Amino acid sequence: MKKIEWFKGQLAVAFRNYELKYKSFSEGDFGALDQVEFNTKKTWRDN
Numbered sequence: 001m002k003k004i005e006w007f008k009g010q011l012a013v014a015f016r017n018y019e020l021k022y023k024s025f026s027e028g029d030f031g032a033l034d035q036v037e038f039n040t041k042k043t044w045r046d047n
Helices: 004-010
Strands: 018-028 031-040
Touching (some): 004 018, 004 031
Antiparallel strands (some): 018 031
8 A cells, every 4th residue: 555655756746737635534434545636727728
């Protein structure tokens, strides 16, 4: 199992055109869960 720090250091750089939001849930049904939400960045063309 990979840690969120590994994701930030190894993979997040590949998603520089996205807004990344990190969430952590310590008491989930299956134990601790780290979540990464990917959203496209708005550009001046999105107005």
